[in-house]
Amino acid sequence: MDEENKNENKNPAFESLDVLISRWKDGTFSEIIDDWKWIFSYSARYKGAIAFYVILGIFSTSMGLVSSIASKYMIDIITGYETSKLWVMILIMVGSTVFSLAFSSIISRISTKLSIDINNDIQADIFDKIVDADWLSLNKYSNGDILNRFNGDIGTVSSNAISWLPTIIIAVYNFVATFFVIMHYDWIMAVIALGSAPVMLLMSRFMIKKQRDYSKKVREMSSQLMTFEVEAFYNFDTIKSFGVAPHYSKKMRWWQGKFRDISLKYNLFSIKTNIFMSILGTVVQFAAFGYCLFRLWTNDITYGTMTLFLQQRSNLSSAFNSVVSIIPAFLNSSVSAHRIRELVELPKEVHIPESGEMDKYIDKGFEVRMDDVNFSYVEGTRVITDSAFRAKPGEIVALVGPSGEGKTTMIRLILGLIRPEDGGVKLRASGGQEIEMNAETRHLFAYVPQGNTILSGTIAENMRMVKEDATDEEIVEALKVACAWDFVEKLPQQINNSVGERGRGLSEGQAQRIAIARAVLRDAPILLLDEATSALDVTTERTVLRNIVKQHPNKTCIVTTHRPSVLNLCQRVYRVMETHVTELNEEESSRMAMDF
Numbered sequence: 001m002d003e004e005n006k007n008e009n010k011n012p013a014f015e016s017l018d019v020l021i022s023r024w025k026d027g028t029f030s031e032i033i034d035d036w037k038w039i040f041s042y043s044a045r046y047k048g049a050i051a052f053y054v055i056l057g058i059f060s061t062s063m064g065l066v067s068s069i070a071s072k073y074m075i076d077i078i079t080g081y082e083t084s085k086l087w088v089m090i091l092i093m094v095g096s097t098v099f100s101l102a103f104s105s106i107i108s109r110i111s112t113k114l115s116i117d118i119n120n121d122i123q124a125d126i127f128d129k130i131v132d133a134d135w136l137s138l139n140k141y142s143n144g145d146i147l148n149r150f151n152g153d154i155g156t157v158s159s160n161a162i163s164w165l166p167t168i169i170i171a172v173y174n175f176v177a178t179f180f181v182i183m184h185y186d187w188i189m190a191v192i193a194l195g196s197a198p199v200m201l202l203m204s205r206f207m208i209k210k211q212r213d214y215s216k217k218v219r220e221m222s223s224q225l226m227t228f229e230v231e232a233f234y235n236f237d238t239i240k241s242f243g244v245a246p247h248y249s250k251k252m253r254w255w256q257g258k259f260r261d262i263s264l265k266y267n268l269f270s271i272k273t274n275i276f277m278s279i280l281g282t283v284v285q286f287a288a289f290g291y292c293l294f295r296l297w298t299n300d301i302t303y304g305t306m307t308l309f310l311q312q313r314s315n316l317s318s319a320f321n322s323v324v325s326i327i328p329a330f331l332n333s334s335v336s337a338h339r340i341r342e343l344v345e346l347p348k349e350v351h352i353p354e355s356g357e358m359d360k361y362i363d364k365g366f367e368v369r370m371d372d373v374n375f376s377y378v379e380g381t382r383v384i385t386d387s388a389f390r391a392k393p394g395e396i397v398a399l400v401g402p403s404g405e406g407k408t409t410m411i412r413l414i415l416g417l418i419r420p421e422d423g424g425v426k427l428r429a430s431g432g433q434e435i436e437m438n439a440e441t442r443h444l445f446a447y448v449p450q451g452n453t454i455l456s457g458t459i460a461e462n463m464r465m466v467k468e469d470a471t472d473e474e475i476v477e478a479l480k481v482a483c484a485w486d487f488v489e490k491l492p493q494q495i496n497n498s499v500g501e502r503g504r505g506l507s508e509g510q511a512q513r514i515a516i517a518r519a520v521l522r523d524a525p526i527l528l529l530d531e532a533t534s535a536l537d538v539t540t541e542r543t544v545l546r547n548i549v550k551q552h553p554n555k556t557c558i559v560t561t562h563r564p565s566v567l568n569l570c571q572r573v574y575r576v577m578e579t580h581v582t583e584l585n586e587e588e589s590s591r592m593a594m595d596f
């Protein structure tokens, strides 16, 4: 049968059902499913605990049911004056209430423990993923945004990841069990009790889309607010010294206002949905109450059955409400999971496992080679074009050139943080063995980046960051090479003296010398200094560089600089300008030194 005939024979009712299902599944819905699949990959680690949680929940719900059936019989016993059975009923009621309370307390304890565990699990995983993410891809996210996803979004996911499934299962069990108890006594009552279900189902599609959109906007706005906050606190000195604090206060309030507006819109939507649900619930409640009174009036049911009906109807509606109220939490979690997955799915750095082979050649040093390299951060805007570069063991090689022309980009290429579009950036051992720069070659480098990179803690802690088992003597030795010992020696606790975040408490030049000492302690065969001596006086700068070369004759040093004093120490000078890296001859390089 050909395709056309097949379609003709298809029942139109089924066809429209197919269309409905596919529409239901498209876009938002399939995204939600994917996000939850990801969340389940974490919850699955706690299968046993979740199953225990569900069983306890079902017990607790069953006890509630037993207690309300017992209260029906109690009313019937009292109204029928059959006091002989009264004690049994009282015992059943009290027993089931106590059990129910005990179960729900254990459930609360388990769910708190699990949500902390899952939060820690996700955070630890994401931390590792971020650390191993491709530099350029991660660079697109601001620190505030990453921090917000790391804390806020993971918090939202973990608080729901465990409880969501048990809550649904327990609510559905509660719903079904209650429904059958009511049905056992009167099926019309059961139908009335279920009255709101079809309307709710029809509304859910509209609600889900809208709720998810709001949740997404609130999370995005929260990230933007946090980006602003992180940046403002990080640059507090600049803000204060420019006297622009009032402007930033105003900006802060503007961001807060935007966050407030979107949060209130979301809240209004939730209120409207709530009002609608409550009205629906009240209508059903009155219908059930009216029906009960009618049946009582016609003597079809006892007082006990009426109490049971009304109690169970409210139980049914609370089971329904707990399923409905989990929808926002479910959607918020899916939005947060989506935001976390964006970080998880960032491309990983390139790791070439064979790089470990190069460790054998550390003693003789390495040559850094670049050939025919092209690189752009943004497609169409070249930063490096058809360029070559060499730095051999025992050499100090300088990268010079006007600001913003690509010196730091060269350092990033050498470190393998970014990869060239064409050409190769390689590490070459003395025997000719070569390997492309990648994450695994990075341990062969000691890098002093631009800016202050000192962390809060003692000077020794800062140093041991790159060599955990370094002795105090080794630390002092490295500080001496970097001309930092002169001032560290005079500190009250010397290497155990504490410094603040970003080296607070030290001068810019002192912080630079400690950063250099840290790189020296690392004792890697290749040293990269990116404007790392800019805050030092000329004499200290020359002493530091000479000490480094003297320390290890096979070290390869690559420096970016704007200082002639450094150029005179270099064996080779490359100019980075107009996207080209060009080696300067002696005459050009001395002219350049004079032009600075």
Ligand SMILES: Nc1ncnc2c1ncn2[C@@H]1O[C@H](COP(=O)(O)OP(=O)(O)OP(=O)(O)O)[C@@H](O)[C@H]1O
Residues within 6 Å of the ligand: 139, 377, 378, 383, 401, 402, 403, 404, 405, 406, 407, 408, 409, 410, 576
């Ligand atoms: N993460 C990035 N994304 C996009 N473009 C970038 C990025 N980093 C740098 N660039 C661009 O690449 C070019 C070279 O920047 P780079 O930092 O390498 O210059 P530089 O020579 O080290 O400057 P300076 O001497 O001022 O430190 C600049 O035009 C800059 O705008």
